[in-house]
Structure formats: structure tokens, C-alpha cells
Amino acid sequence: MFRLAVLVLAVFTSVAIPAQEAGFALGDASPAEGHAVLRWSKVEGVLRYEILDADGARMVAGPHTSFFVSGLRPGAHRFRLLGLDAAGEEVFRSEELEFVVTEPDWGKGWSLFGVGGVTTLLIILALLSGSRRPAWGEVA
């Protein structure tokens, strides 16, 4: 009820509302890989939503209620959600939502790359050397 009241208030006054009140939140976030889904709730009277980055640049616009963001470098990234009406007027603007991308684990990456490389090499060698030998048990 409180959330509805805040949203209604926001629609009529076009004030900044807390991110969680717009339902603006992170989903399926992978901080080590630098991608996440930004989700929000549908707001009555809003036809188009926009996501702005920390510099205020528009990242995406559309009628959807979620947006997949990827390719972010390690560090804190902030997003803001805007709701626009049929005339393109701003109806509400959320507070900033923060997504912290962590430093990836290079040691683990290279070790598993090594394991994969050795395994693959052994498989290819077994395949190539085996296919050169005559087949056993060939049915006459």
C-alpha cells in the first residue's frame, strides 16, 4: 500500500523516488563477470522507461520492465530509472542503483585454461594417433 502511494505520488509530482519503491533492483547479477539484469515494476501512466548511467547518458529506452547490462569494468556503476508518459514528459525518476563489479580472478582463469588446454591436447593426440592405426575387430 505504501509502495503504491509512493508511486502515485511520484506520478503526479515527478520527484525522485527511492530505487526500491520503483521496484528498481538488480537481478541475476554476476559481479565477477560484469553483467546484471536491471528490473523494475510497471508504473501506471508510464509508456516508456529510460535507464541513465552515472553521467546522465541514456543507455536504453523502451516499454520493457527489465534491461540486461554487460561489459562493465571492475568498480562501482550507478544507474537511474526514468518513467516517461505519452507526451514524453518525465513522470518519475528513481534514486541511483549501485552495481559493484569485482576484480576477476585471473589465477583461476589461467589455471583452468591450462587444465583445459592439456586435456584437449591429449584428446586430439589420442584421436589422431588412433585413427592412423588399423582398426581392430573390424567386421568382415
Next chain:
Amino acid sequence: MSALAPTVLQEPGAGHVLPWEWGVALMLGFGLAWIALGVLWGRKAKSMDDFTVAGRNVGLGMGTATAAATWITSNTVVLAPVFALKWGIGGMLAYSSACLGLLFFAPMAQRIRKLMPRGYTAVQFMRMRFGKDAGMLFLCISLLYGFAWLVTMAMAGGVVLEALSGVPYIWGVGVVVSVCVLYTLFGGMYAVIGTDSIQSLIVLVGIVLVAVFVLREVPIAEIHGTLAERRPALLSWVLPVTLMAFFNNLLFGFGEVFHSNVWWCRALAMRDGVGPKAYALAALVWLPVPIVAGFLGLAAPALDVPVANPSAVGPLVAAHMLGTFGGVLVFVVVFCSIASSIDSLLAATSDLLIHDVSALREKARKPPSEAQLRWRMRLSIILLGLGAFLVSAPHWANLEEILFLSGGLVGSAIPPILAGLFGKRLNGQGAVLAMFFGSTVGVIVWFHHWYLGALVGTAVSGLLVLLWQRFDPSEFSGLPDPAQETA
């Protein structure tokens, strides 16, 4: 666990490139055409050999087309852009490494044809080479993988058709699965290979057209500049996650192709000497497809395409840039690529059910007649289609995570298969041990990192095969005639 989280859905009716009616008309038009061709080609299938391995007389052209078409699947058209969107250039390259699976199956195809000139399935080989227990475990792995693949393709059909035209997800899944079930039912392997040749041509021409139009609309330099400014990590060739995913995807591709009856039954259906050339050519035909498709995923952030669901990013970007024409083109490409794989999987998995499940159950009794086998085959195709529809219906997880769940399973089968085809020293106990522990560890790892299951499963199984051959070697004398085993 993130794999069990619901996929983010696009709002119904919002932002679709094609009108709803167009989507329905295209689905019905292509669906009826495939069914008609299935009925037409099905007339050639007079015997069980005709129905299951197309009379063992498939030539180089058809062989290449069916291998390429089956490998160009929802995995390629739908998941390659997802890899690029999530992990950038490195992700796109990691996905493209799957072409090596087909390439290295070429020498295996020749050996399979030599060892089992009258055989039917991969499980049959494992059962005869390593015994009943290994055959049973391998059958479970094959069925689980086959079903996971079937479900992801049905889901991909629903997701993409909904994203492009607003056709409700469940309708898309239902139509794609029903059409494939119907024409596989009528025509068997003849229909599958015949439709594959047309579908591969449509997919390749469609992908080339999409690439040409996209590059004409948006210069690469512009996309590069925008990505460098807004999403710099997507331009990285090497990231820890792509380092891990590269060999995982490569080994997953090896495991998928090396173990799956989809590829074994094609090797057995091709004329002697055709298999190696057909598989090598198909790998080359396939290679550009994930690169072009991956480019679409990479372009999405630079073009401000509102991607609500990463699983639909490739088709959405193409349609976004090319408008209605692009939407139709992508719709047709996706529909053909998914159909060309679902039909193959239905045929190959039903082979397993009638030849291998029945063989284990009825060995002591009177063997079934050819008419009974064909009836069972048709029933199993219907049940598989129905099962895939029911499991796909809730739309309950991300495509890539579901598909890669089977990575540990198929990866663990690679070392025993190679040791069985090319060596004499591995015995049944060693094969069971390698597949069991490889699969178990691979699946456990998947719960922590979905993109590592195949790598770890293969490595564990490979290590066990090497150790077992060293400490408990055996001398295998040769296979019995497969025809006697099944008859």
C-alpha cells in the same frame, strides 16, 4: 542457484518487430511445408534401415548439409550472441571453438563405419565394447543430454518467436515441436536429412544476408567506438571467465558430437568413405555462423537495443536494425535452424529408445518384428515431443545454463569413447568408473560455475581412463556383429 531463477521475460505485446499475425502465418506456412516434404520423402522408407539410417546410402552433398544443419541450431543462432553479449569478443571466440567438435569427428566417423557397418547407435557400440553396465550408464548420459538439448531448442523457439512477433511463448514451443514431430514421424531419417539440406541452405543464405545488411547499416568502427566508451570489457579478447569458457565450450562440443547418436547415426547412414569429408566440410560451413551471430550480440549495447532477455539478443538486434524485412528473415532463419536440430534429435533419440532400451529389456525374449519396431519408433517420437513440450512450458531457466548442465555428462564420455574406438586396453569397469566420476564431479562443478562442467568432467574422466589402462589393462578381442546383437 541462479540456474533455477526465472528468465526475465519481455513484456507481451511490447516492442515487437513483426505483427502477431505475421508470426503465426510464417510458422504455419513453414510448418506445413516441412510436414508435406516429410510425407513425400517418407515414401522412400520401406524398411527399418531406410527409416533409421536412410538406407546407409547418403552421399557427400546431403551428408555435409545434414551435419551442418544439425550443428547450426538454437545453440548457434541464439546462444552465440548471448556469449558475446555477456563476455564480449572472448565469449564469441569461446563459442566458435565448438566447430572443432565436428572437425575431429571426421576421423571417428570413418572408424565407426568400419567397426559397425551394420550398427545403429552409439550406445550399441558402448554396450558391445564395454559390457552391459557401461552401455546402461552411457545410455542414461545420452538420454539426459538428448532431452536437455531438445528442451533448450524448444525453449529457444518459444523465446525468439515471442521476442520477434509477440506470438505467446507457449504457442511458439508447441508449434515448433509439433511440426518437427509430425514430419519426423512420417519420413524418418529420409525426411530429416532431406529437410536438413533445405534448412541449411536457408539458414546460410539468411545469415549471410543479415551480416551484409547489418554491416551496411552500421559501420564496425562506429560499433567499436561506442563499445570502447560505454562497455569496454566487451572488447577484451581475454577475461578470466572467457579463459575458462574457451576450453569448456570446446570440450562440450567434443562431448556433444563424439557421444551423441545424432552424429553416430549420420556416420552410419553415409556411404563408405563419405563421413570424414562430410564432417570436415560441415565444420567449415558452420564456423562463420557463430561469428556472424555473435557479432549481433556484441552490437546490441552499441545500438541501444533494449535487451530484456539475453536469450533473444541476436534475433532482436538483427530485426531492430533491418526492420520488418529483417524480422521476417531472422524469424525464418531461427525457425529453420531450430527445426533442423529438433528433427535430428527426435530421430536419433527414438533410435536409442527402440534399439537400446528395448535391447536391454528383451534380449532373452523373441526379438520384435520390423513392424513392431517402426510402431515403437513412432510412439517414442511422439512421447519425446510431448515430454519436451511439457518440460519447456514453464519457461523456468536460462537456456545456456540448462544446456551446459549436460556438459559434465558428455565430457566424461569422451575418453572412454576414444579408448574404445581406437584402443584395446580399457575394460568395462574402467569405462564405468571414468564416466560415473567424471559426470558426478562435472555436475557438482556446474552448480558453482555453469561454464566449467564439461572441462572438469572431461579432465576427471580422462585421468581415470589413463590410470585404469596403466594399472588394470585388458586386451579386447573384437566386436560381435551388431546385426546379431540387435536381432
